[in-house]
Amino acid sequence: xxxxxxxxxxxxxxxxxxxxxxxxxxxxxxxxxxxxxxxxxxxxxxxxxxxxxxxxxxxxxxxxxxxxxxxxxxxxxxxxxxxxxxxxxxxxxxxxxxxxxxxxxxxxxxxxxxxxxxxxxxxxxxxxxxxxxxxxxxxxxxxxxxxxxxxxxxxxxxxxxxxxxxxxxxxxxxxxxxxxxxxxxxxxxxxx
Amino acid sequence: xxxxxxxxxxxxxxxxxxxxxxxxxxxxxxxxxxxxxxxxxxxxxxxxxxxxxxxxxxxxxxxxxxxxxxxxxxxxxxxxxxxxxxxxxxxxxxxxxxxxxxxxxxxxxxxxxxxxxxxxxxxxxxxxxxxxxxxxxxxxxxxxxxxxxxxxxxxxxxxxxxxxxxxxxxxxxxxxxxxxxxxxxxxxxxxxxxxxxxxxxxxxxxxxxxxxxxxxxxxxxxxxxxxxxxxxxxxxxxxxxxxxxxxxxxxxxxxxxxxxxxxxxxxxxxxxxxxxxxxxxxxxxxxxxxxxxxxxxxxxxxxxxxxxxxxxxxxxxxxxxxx
Numbered sequence: 001x002x003x004x005x006x007x008x009x010x011x012x013x014x015x016x017x018x019x020x021x022x023x024x025x026x027x028x029x030x031x032x033x034x035x036x037x038x039x040x041x042x043x044x045x046x047x048x049x050x051x052x053x054x055x056x057x058x059x060x061x062x063x064x065x066x067x068x069x070x071x072x073x074x075x076x077x078x079x080x081x082x083x084x085x086x087x088x089x090x091x092x093x094x095x096x097x098x099x100x101x102x103x104x105x106x107x108x109x110x111x112x113x114x115x116x117x118x119x120x121x122x123x124x125x126x127x128x129x130x131x132x133x134x135x136x137x138x139x140x141x142x143x144x145x146x147x148x149x150x151x152x153x154x155x156x157x158x159x160x161x162x163x164x165x166x167x168x169x170x171x172x173x174x175x176x177x178x179x180x181x182x183x184x185x186x187x188x189x190x191x192x
Numbered sequence: 193x194x195x196x197x198x199x200x201x202x203x204x205x206x207x208x209x210x211x212x213x214x215x216x217x218x219x220x221x222x223x224x225x226x227x228x229x230x231x232x233x234x235x236x237x238x239x240x241x242x243x244x245x246x247x248x249x250x251x252x253x254x255x256x257x258x259x260x261x262x263x264x265x266x267x268x269x270x271x272x273x274x275x276x277x278x279x280x281x282x283x284x285x286x287x288x289x290x291x292x293x294x295x296x297x298x299x300x301x302x303x304x305x306x307x308x309x310x311x312x313x314x315x316x317x318x319x320x321x322x323x324x325x326x327x328x329x330x331x332x333x334x335x336x337x338x339x340x341x342x343x344x345x346x347x348x349x350x351x352x353x354x355x356x357x358x359x360x361x362x363x364x365x366x367x368x369x370x371x372x373x374x375x376x377x378x379x380x381x382x383x384x385x386x387x388x389x390x391x392x393x394x395x396x397x398x399x400x401x402x403x404x405x406x407x408x409x410x411x412x413x414x415x416x417x418x419x420x421x422x423x424x425x426x427x428x429x430x431x432x433x434x435x436x437x438x439x440x441x442x443x444x445x446x447x448x449x450x451x452x453x454x455x456x457x458x459x460x461x462x463x464x465x466x467x468x469x470x471x472x473x474x475x476x477x478x479x480x481x482x483x484x485x486x487x488x489x490x491x492x493x494x495x496x497x498x499x500x501x502x503x504x505x506x507x508x509x510x511x512x513x514x515x
Contacts, residue, residue: 036292043289133283138290141435146292 027162033150040143041089044174047136048083048096053130055080058125063108065116069109076102089172096136103129140174147171160186166192196425200349204356208220208255211360212248218367219244225398251363259359260351261312263463265361267455269321277492283336284320284343285300290433291343296320303451306330309463310342310440311355318346323453330443333502337440339432341465350422354463362459368406390465420485427490431497438502441494445504448487 059073079102083095110116117123151170154163162168223237230236255262274281280298288295296310296318304325312318320342330338345351431437447466456468467484495503 040292043292047289127278131278131285134282135286135289139287141290142292 010156013038023162026158027166028160029139030150030153030159030166032166033153037143038144038148040139042142044136044139047132047139048092050132051099051129051136052080054086054125054129055103058106058122058129061119061122061125062110062116065113065162066109070111072102076106079104089174093174100133142150144173147173193248197349198490199240200353202354205230205453206330207353208252209366212245212252214364215239215248215251215367216245219247221402230358236247239430255356255359256313259355260313260317262359263311263355264299264319266460267321267453269301269303272298272300277327279332280322283332283339284334285347287336287340287343287433291340293318293343296343296346298322299455300327301455302323303455305450305454305468307451307453307456307467307468308338308342309354309460310345310351310466311463312351313355314345314349314352315346316403318343318351320346321381325450326447328445333434333436333439334443334446336434337430337436337443338465340433341426341440343433344426345422345431348425350426358460358463362457365459379387421455423485423490424493427494431494436502437494437497438504441491441498444487444491444494 055076059076062069063073076099079095080096083092083099086092086095110122153159154168154170220237220241223240226236226240240374258383268364272280283340285295285297293315294313295319296315299319299321301307301321301323303323304433306326306329308320308322308326310318320339322338326338327335345354427440431440434440451464453464453467453468456464462484464484466487
């Protein structure tokens with residue numbers, strides 16, 4: 001008689017425990033994925049900082065040979081400052097697209113000054129910039145991969161239930177304009 | 193992926209336990225025979241067994257921390273600095289960012305054969321080893337493919353299992369070798385002096401034969417643990433990092449032409465991206481216990497992934513190598 005009461009309770013409690021454990025597992029995996037996005041973002045940030053530090057150097061070097069190309073140089077600096085001040089992912093990606101395109105016009109200018117192209121300091125800066133640009137591309141790839149995994153997890157069952165409970169919101173991708181996409185994948189090439 | 197990493201850790205523990213059991217049993221067997229020889233009634237067997245147990249435990253724990261350094265020094269690799277080769281350095285840095293692991297150290301083997309391997313106990317202590325021939329003969333896309341393949345090994349913890357296996361199996365092979373040689377040496381002495389050492393020779397003969405019988409099984413354990421599947425997995429996840437499967441496919445075509453590494457041995461063969469003994473001189477025994485899947489099949493799978501984009505023909509590859 002007693003068993004008839006206890007047995008359903010034991011089964012119920014057992015089921016509750018199992019569901020709780022599964023729930024903890026899913027919750028933890030979502031948090032892990034979210035932390036990975038933050039880590040991926042800091043990787044991008046490190047590379048972007050490196051580029052910000054490099055740009056004033058580059059501008060100064062170009063100024064030494066082509067001082068009257070003021071407009072181009074100012075645009076590069078402006079885009080850089082925008083990038084430093086950016087708060088959100090979409091703002092940042094917009095600023096980075098601007099930096100990339102203004103840098104491109106800077107290189108076009110540099111093409112016209114053989115003395116500048118022969119400058120050792122300039123050549124070394126270009127080498128570094130190419131390395132950083134490809135690193136930015138890789139960091140962005142890792143970031144977007146992480147965002148994809150996280151967004152998929154919180155938008156599909158059973159993750160979406162948890163997203164509702166704990167207010168997990170989808171993250172933004174670090175996007176680049178289509179026209180720029182191809183050139184960024186193959187870092188800026190300077191012909192000497 | 194996480195299940196896969198877990199399985200690598202489990203296999204590592206299994207290998208270490210097997211090693212401890214093997215060495216302890218060996219110590220006991222040797223002691224047992226010495227007891228028999230000198231009639232000490234179990235003294236030697238217990239002492240030697242305890243000694244072997246402690247010895248193997250110390251070896252196992254130190255192999256966890258130092259096996260990568262042992263393997264690196266055995267292959268004669270040295271550290272590559274950023275200034276020495278910025279091209280390789282930026283590639284490794286970028287690809288490890290894309291894979292989301294800390295940038296591994298880069299070592300170089302000064303040999304003309306094209307090959308590479310990765311080692312270390314976890315991604316924080318990862319190491320990538322490349323040969324000079326590989327860096328010189330591969331173009332950027334191909335080299336990126338190979339580096340991404342090795343980075344995948346690091347990320348999947350294949351390196352932990354592979355490296356510990358290399359050191360522990362290497363140790364067993366050395367012991368087997370010593371026993372076998374002392375048996376041969378003892379044999380020659382017996383012919384000069386027939387009165388002494390008869391039983392001892394018999395003992396070594398028996399142990400020797402036992403170990404010779406055992407060594408194929410040791411090789412089989414390597415083969416079972418280092419499943420060919422992980423090479424395919426590293427190929428495909430490497431291609432995912434570079435987003436360019438043709439790079440690794442072309443690289444493998446080049447590498448398979450000349451992949452010999454003189455400092456490689458039976459114990460660490462399984463760590464290399466391609467067979468370090470080359471294609472030609474392979475014994476029947478070797479092909480039975482192959483640790484790598486056939487390179488043709490790996491290239492075929494990568495080519496399927498590449499959808500015909502950027503693939504090179506055989507003749508083109510040979511042309512590039514000649515330059």
